[in-house]
Amino acid sequence: MKSIKNIRTDYVKNELNFDDLTVHPFDLFKLWMTDALEQISEPNAFVLSTVNTEGKPSSRVLLLRDLDYKGFNFFTNYNSQKSQDIESNPYVCMNFFWYESERQVRVSGRIEKLPSESSEDYFNSRPYESKIGAWSSPQSSVIESREVLNNNVKDFSSQYTVDVPRPPHWGGYCIVPDKIEFWQGRSSRLHDRFVYSLEGEEWKIVRLAP
Numbered sequence: 001m002k003s004i005k006n007i008r009t010d011y012v013k014n015e016l017n018f019d020d021l022t023v024h025p026f027d028l029f030k031l032w033m034t035d036a037l038e039q040i041s042e043p044n045a046f047v048l049s050t051v052n053t054e055g056k057p058s059s060r061v062l063l064l065r066d067l068d069y070k071g072f073n074f075f076t077n078y079n080s081q082k083s084q085d086i087e088s089n090p091y092v093c094m095n096f097f098w099y100e101s102e103r104q105v106r107v108s109g110r111i112e113k114l115p116s117e118s119s120e121d122y123f124n125s126r127p128y129e130s131k132i133g134a135w136s137s138p139q140s141s142v143i144e145s146r147e148v149l150n151n152n153v154k155d156f157s158s159q160y161t162v163d164v165p166r167p168p169h170w171g172g173y174c175i176v177p178d179k180i181e182f183w184q185g186r187s188s189r190l191h192d193r194f195v196y197s198l199e200g201e202e203w204k205i206v207r208l209a210p
């Protein structure tokens with residue numbers, strides 16, 4: 001019988017040395033994402049943690065959709081719980097775990113709404129069903145039953161038979177980082193950890209003990 005107490009993975013596939021680091025952390029992130037795309041399904045999945053007005057944190061999985069010069073972009077419902085948290089506290093933390101490459105990336109920073117044209121562009125690239133889904137789900141609200149969603153889908157599909165406009169409550173955010181940690185699993189729990197911190201315009205790098 002398997003037991004979580006007995007799961008032991010020794011991480012031996014890669015190492016991260018000071019010489020491997022890029023000047024800008026986005027370049028290292030892109031290298032790691034390129035590797036992850038080869039090895040992992042949905043490597044763009046990450047955990048986003050937000051904190052509400054009472055100082056209580058919550059986390060959920062989201063999908064990264066872009067990394068532009070400013071930061072990490074994702075899309076969601078602007079009325080959701082995460083969006084309410086962000087409204088009152090724009091400081092967030094995101095975490096990627098790529099088991100197959102034995103890597104973890106932790107990003108902290110301030111979140112901002114993407115310009116509406118970026119949300120528009122991305123919304124228009126989605127399949128019809130996802131567009132109708134965005135209208136049909138009052139994300140994070142209590143609903144009576146599955147029927148509520150089914151009826152909403154029916155109603156919005158008959159309202160928008162071909163062109164589906166972007167709902168005003170749906171759009172993107174950009175996480176603008178001030179700290180990014182790259183964690184590479186190593187043998188015997190002696191992992192490699194490097195943290196980039198933004199000081200003025202410059203990224204400073206330190207190594208942390210595992």
Ligand SMILES: Cc1cc2nc3c(=O)[nH]c(=O)nc-3n(C[C@H](O)[C@H](O)[C@H](O)COP(=O)(O)O)c2cc1C
Nearest residue numbers: 045060061062063074075076077080081082083140
């Ligand atoms: C693999 C995966 C990807 C997801 N991607 C998204 C996403 O990109 N946007 C989103 O709003 N929810 C996404 N979700 C659902 C969220 O985890 C979450 O349930 C939802 O956003 C509501 O969160 P909230 O109530 O904390 O706001 C995803 C869930 C999983 C498991």
